Amino acid sequence: MSVQEIKEAVKNLSLEERAEVAACLHSWNNDEWDEQMKRDLASGKLDKILAQVDADIAENKTLEMP
Numbered sequence: 001m002s003v004q005e006i007k008e009a010v011k012n013l014s015l016e017e018r019a020e021v022a023a024c025l026h027s028w029n030n031d032e033w034d035e036q037m038k039r040d041l042a043s044g045k046l047d048k049i050l051a052q053v054d055a056d057i058a059e060n061k062t063l064e065m066p
Helices: 003-011 015-026 032-043 047-058
Strands: none
Touching: none
């Protein structure tokens, strides 16, 4: 099943069913993506990006989240 098919199927769920799906998706811990992020962080692969984030914060170049 493709992502687009899943998105279409979700539209047909009741509010309770959508809440159940959302809870399931949000409950994933240390999935493959999380593990890759941990490896990238430990290897220094994200150092340049994090330095830019720190600089942006120091220069007040941030936006409030909606």
